[in-house]
Each structure stands twice: as structure tokens, then as C-alpha cells.
Amino acid sequence: xxxxxxxxxxxxxxxxxxxxxxxxxxxxxxxxxxxxxxxxxxxxxxxxxxxxxxxxxxxxxxxxxxxxxxxxxxxxxxxxxxxxxxxxxxxxxxxxxxxxxxxxxxxxxxxxxxxxxxxxxxxxxxxxxxxxxxxxxxxxxxxxxxxxxxxxxxxxxxxxxxxxxxxxxxxxxxxxxxxxxxxxxxxxxxxxxxxxxxxxxxxxxxxxxxxxxxxxxxxxxxxxxxxxxxxxxxxxxxxxxxxxxxxxxxxxxxxxxxxxxxxxxxxxxxxxxxxxxxxxxxxxxxxxxxxxxxxxxxxxxxxxxxxxxxxxxxxxxxxxxxxxxxxxxxxxxxxxxxxxxxxxxxxxxxxxxxxxxxxxxxxxxxxxxxxxxxxxxxxxxxxxxxxxxxxxxxxxxxxxxxxxxxxxxxxxxxxxxx
Ligand code: PLP
Numbered sequence: 346x347x348x349x350x351x352x353x354x355x356x357x358x359x360x361x362x363x364x365x366x367x368x369x370x371x372x373x374x375x376x377x378x379x380x381x382x383x384x385x386x387x388x389x390x391x392x393x394x395x396x397x398x399x400x401x402x403x404x405x406x407x408x409x410x411x412x413x414x415x416x417x418x419x420x421x422x423x424x425x426x427x428x429x430x431x432x433x434x435x436x437x438x439x440x441x442x443x444x445x446x447x448x449x450x451x452x453x454x455x456x457x458x459x460x461x462x463x464x465x466x467x468x469x470x471x472x473x474x475x476x477x478x479x480x481x482x483x484x485x486x487x488x489x490x491x492x493x494x495x496x497x498x499x500x501x502x503x504x505x506x507x508x509x510x511x512x513x514x515x516x517x518x519x520x521x522x523x524x525x526x527x528x529x530x531x532x533x534x535x536x537x538x539x540x541x542x543x544x545x546x547x548x549x550x551x552x553x554x555x556x557x558x559x560x561x562x563x564x565x566x567x568x569x570x571x572x573x574x575x576x577x578x579x580x581x582x583x584x585x586x587x588x589x590x591x592x593x594x595x596x597x598x599x600x601x602x603x604x605x606x607x608x609x610x611x612x613x614x615x616x617x618x619x620x621x622x623x624x625x626x627x628x629x630x631x632x633x634x635x636x637x638x639x640x641x642x643x644x645x646x647x648x649x650x651x652x653x654x655x656x657x658x659x660x661x662x663x664x665x666x667x668x669x670x671x672x673x674x675x676x677x678x679x680x681x682x683x684x685x686x687x688x689x690x691x692x693x694x695x696x697x698x699x700x701x702x703x704x705x706x707x708x709x710x711x712x713x714x715x716x717x718x719x720x721x722x723x724x725x726x727x728x729x730x731x732x733x734x735x736x737x738x739x740x741x742x743x744x745x746x747x748x749x750x751x752x753x754x755x756x757x758x759x760x761x762x763x
Contacts, residue, residue, distance in 0.1 A: 353672030356718045360558075361503050361533060361651060361709035362676055366601070367560040373604040374562070377597035385596055386585065395596055402603035406567060409606045410552070411541035419568045419586045420599050424532040425454040427553035427568035428497075430579035430590070431528045432458055435495050435551070436467070438575035439526075442494035444468045448480055448509075449694040454553075455497050455530055456690065468492070477645040478507035478695050485514060489521045500531040500552075501538075504691045504707055505642035506651025508534070515548035526550045526574060532558055536609040537617075537648060542569060550574045556598060560711075561605035565598030616712045621649035624710055627719050628652050634727040637743075641697060641705065650710040655692070655701035658740040659733040664706055667729040673722055676707045700739055 357365070383392035385399045400415075407415040421427045432445075432455070447459050449471040459469045470488045472480045480498075489496075496518050501508045515527045528551040531540060535552075536559025542549060552569040556562060570576055570589065583591030609616075632638055637657040656664065661677025668675055688702040697705070708722065734740040 353670075356671070356673045356721055358708040358710060358714065358718070358722065359674045359676050360711040360714075361506075361707065363557045363563060364560045364711055365713060366562050367605060367608055369608055370561055370601045370604045374597040374601040377600055381596075385594055398600050399594055399596055402599045405603040406606055409540075409603075409610060410535075410569060411543045411546070413542045413569065414572060416587060417569055417572055419570055419589050420594055420602075421566040421568055421590060422564055422592075422595065423566040424452075424530065424553050424555035424558075425566075426579070427555070427566045428454045428528070428530055429458060430568055431551040431553060431570075431576065432462075432495065432497060434576035434579050435526050435528070435574075436462070437577040439494040442492050444470070444490055444492040445495045445497065446470045446472065446485070446488045446493055447497045448472045448474060448499070450474050450478060450502055450504075450507075450691040451497065451499050452503050452530060452532065454532075455499065459497070474694050476696050478502060478505050478642045478691070479645050480509070482510070482513065482517070486517055486521065489518065489525065491522070493522070493525050495526045495528060497528045497530065500529045500534040501648050502642070502691060503533050504689060504705075505645075505653045505695075506533070506648035506709075507642040508538075508646040508648060511549065512545045515546065519548045526576075528553070533648060535559060536606060537650065539610075539613070542571075551576065556602035556605060559605050559609050561601040562598055565595050565602050567602065617649055620710050620712065620714065623714055623716065623719050624649060624652055627708065627710075627722060630723045631726060634723070635730050638730075639697075639701065641692060641695060652708045654706045654708075655697050656704040656706060656730055657698075657701045658737045658743060659704045659730065661703055661705050663733050664704070664726075664729060667733070668722075668725065671721070671725045673725060675709075677705055700743075 377395065377398065381395050383395045385392060385396040403415040403418050406418050407413045421430060445459060445462065445467060447455060447469060463469050472484055472488060474480055496514070498509050498511065498514055500511050511529050518525050518527050527549050529549050531552050532555050534540065535554035540546060542552065550571045551574060553566065555566040578589050580591045585591060585594055628640060631654065635656065639655045641653040641655055665675060665677055689705065692702050692705055
């Protein structure tokens with residue numbers, strides 16, 4: 346039997362990392378990868394449908410984000426580029442201010458960029474979050490200063506799915522000082538929740554997203570740049586995107602992103618309802634079958650597709666390897682994939698205790714997740730956890746103590762206590 350035949354069927358529950366390209370998206374892209382491969386800026390007639398597809402895609406995306414102007418959409422290569430464009434472009438357009446407000450739980454696209462800016466002598470306030478991953482709105486208002494040039498708060502957290510009140514935060518920012526720019530990293534919400542940049546999110550100046558999080562391919566993203574927002578170009582060296590982003594457009598990717606966005610709006614409520622029901626069942630059944638497990642982000646508004654668990658007394662990496670044996674793809678909160686075993690800065694910021702911060706597991710669903718897949722995880726995971734705990738010295742110790750002491754152990758973080 347070949348390796349492929351022996352391999353269990355894939356159960357993909359890592360949709361916050363990336364998603365499968367939808368068949369409808371692939372079909373929409375196909376002509377621009379085969380027959381209509383011309384450069385949209387070329388003058389010959391063959392390039393006309395390519396330029397037309399680019400224009401139509403921009404209009405589609407603008408409509409899907411609440412009916413903004415097509416010129417307010419800049420296509421990029423990914424969310425990381427969109428965020429860098431927004432942050433560095435705003436800084437360069439506002440040289441007299443040097444303060445940025447963000448949260449302690451942003452994706453590295455924002456978090457690491459802000460750390461880098463600190464090294465360049467920018468002053469950055471990283472707002473703390475509570476145990477559920479929420480910021481305090483009073484803290485937020487207090488953080489805004491006369492030197493503040495930019496606020497960067499994510500729409501939803503990629504690890505926990507916790508949704509931030511962007512409507513309120515952006516309104517409060519503009520009430521405090523209309524010249525402070527407001528950026529939201531909406532990479533985990535575009536394609537999952539309705540985005541209305543002319544309604545609820547009308548105070549947002551800049552919004553970043555990425556196609557591969559909602560069934561478009563990797564390598565294409567977008568930046569919403571509200572008209573009149575002072576923001577200098579990031580990639581220079583071409584006239585494309587109205588002179589705001591040099592580089593030949595990834596037309597097939599852009600067509601795919603636009604198609605994926607319309608697809609996400611079709612039957613949106615029914616799909617969302619189904620995903621939420623599956624996620625809630627997964628959560629309920631795992632909690633019932635696994636002792637000493639907590640839901641990170643519980644109590645906060647969360648994306649309907651995300652479940653982040655802290656499983657006390659074991660390593661997330663061990664769980665991932667064992668799940669892999671069952672064909673189940675998931676991720677943990679630690680940054681081990683980048684070669685470090687540092688626990689996630691998000692879970693640390695939320696105060697997840699030491700016995701659990703290494704044992705976190707993120708399961709993220711999509712429109713393609715089935716009931717049977719959830720059944721398979723509910724069956725496999727409790728057994729995996731029980732097996733790993735038999736090898737865990739911490740688990741052993743906790744079992745040999747009275748319940749109150751074991752619980753105290755779950756709360757105690759030696760790295761945080763003197
Ligand atoms: N921001 C958030 C919240 C994300 O979840 C991700 C990817 O996981 C990114 C930014 C970066 O996206 P990209 O890979 O498109 O650069």
C-alpha cells in the first residue's frame with residue numbers, strides 16, 4: 346500500500362491559518378492563469394478583458410465592504426503588506442506625531458511592526474487585555490494623546506476569535522481627535538462577518554484583509570484606504586493601483602479574492618449559523634470529555650468558527666503530532682512553527698496560567714467542515730489527551746494533591762510570581 350493510501354482522510358480544522366480555494370473561485374481565476382494572462386496595463390486589445398476584470402473586481406470588493414468607492418480599495422499581496430502599508434504610510438504622512446496605540450494581542454503583522462517602530466523611537470502603547478481577551482474601553486480612551494497619530498486594533502483575534510468593538514473604538518477615537526487615524530486588521534473577519542465601512546465602521550480609515558483566509562488563494566490581499574486619509578505609498582516603483590502600490594497586479598488572485606468575497610455573502614447567515622452550531626457542539630463535547638480544560642476567550646464575543654482550548658498539564662505540540670496521526674490538522678498557540686517554543690504572546694497577555702499556556706489548541710472551522718469531522722475530533726482528542734497526561738509529571742503531581750491544591754496549581758504561574 347502506498348503512503349498516500351495509508352494516510353487517514355484529512356480533517357482540516359486550521360482555517361484561521363489558511364483556507365481551501367473554493368471551486369467557484371478557482372473557476373473564476375482560471376482564464377487569467379491560462380488564456381487571459383496579459384498585463385492589465387498593456388495597451389493592446391488582448392489586455393482589455395484583463396483590465397476590465399481588474400476594474401470589476403475592485404468594484405465588487407468595494408460593494409462587499411459596505412458600498413465604499415472602488416478607488417478606496419488598494420490590492421496588495423497579503424494582509425501583512427496591507428498592514429505595513431497602512432502603518433508605515435500613515436507615519437510618513439504624519440511626521441509631527443510619534444505615538445501609536447495598539448493592543449498586546451495583535452497578530453505579528455502589527456505586533457512585530459510596532460516593536461520595530463519602538464526601536465526607531467516611536468512611542469507605542471500596547472493595551473492590556475483581561476482573561477477573556479478584551480481591552481478596557483476606559484484604558485483605551487486614556488491612552489489617546491495629542492501626539493497619537495494612529496490606532497491599530499484588530500477586528501478579531503486570530504488565535505482566540507475574540508472580536509473587538511471596532512465600531513465603538515473608532516467612534517471614540519474620532520470624538521477624541523478626528524485627525525488620529527484608525528486602522529483595523531480585519532484579516533479574520535472579512536469573509537466571515539459583514540463589514541460595513543459606510544455604516545457601523547464609518548470611522549475606520551484603514552482596513553487590512555487577505556484573500557486566503559476566506560477561500561481565495563494565497564498571495565493576494567487588500568487595503569481599504571478611505572478617501573482623504575493621509576497615507577504615503579509603501580511599495581513604490583510603478584503607477585499601478587492609482588499610484589499607491591507599485592507592482593504588476595496579481596489579476597487572477599484579485600479576481601479570486603473578489604469572487605470569494607461575493608461567495609461568502611451568498612447564504613452568509615445560513616453558513617454562519619451552521620458553523621457556529623458545529624463549533625458549539627465541538628466545544629460542549631470536548632469540555633464534557635476532557636477534565637481540566639478551559640475555553641480561551643469565553644465570555645467575550647467570539648468568531649463563530651474558532652475554538653481555542655487550554656488543556657492543562659500537557660504540551661500543545663504533543664497534541665498536534667497525535668492529531669496529525671488521525672489526519673486532523675489544527676494549531677497550537679505557541680510559535681513552534683517558526684522554530685521557537687515560546688508560548689503565544691496572546692495567551693500570555695490574557696494571563697493563561699503556566700500549566701495551560703503550552704497546552705493550547707486552536708480548532709478553526711470553515712463552510713466545508715462537516716458533522717462527521719466534528720465527530721471524529723470528539724472521539725480522538727479525549728483519548729490523545731488522556732495518553733499524553735499519563736506521561737506528564739505535572740498531571741501526576743496534580744492528581745496526587747487535593748482538588749483545591751490542584752486548582753491553585755492551575756492558576757499559578759512561576760514565571761509571573763516572585
Ligand atoms: N492579521 C491577522 C489577524 C492574521 O490572522 C493574519 C494571518 O494569520 C495576518 C494578519 C497575516 O496575513 P497574511 O498571511 O495574508 O499576511
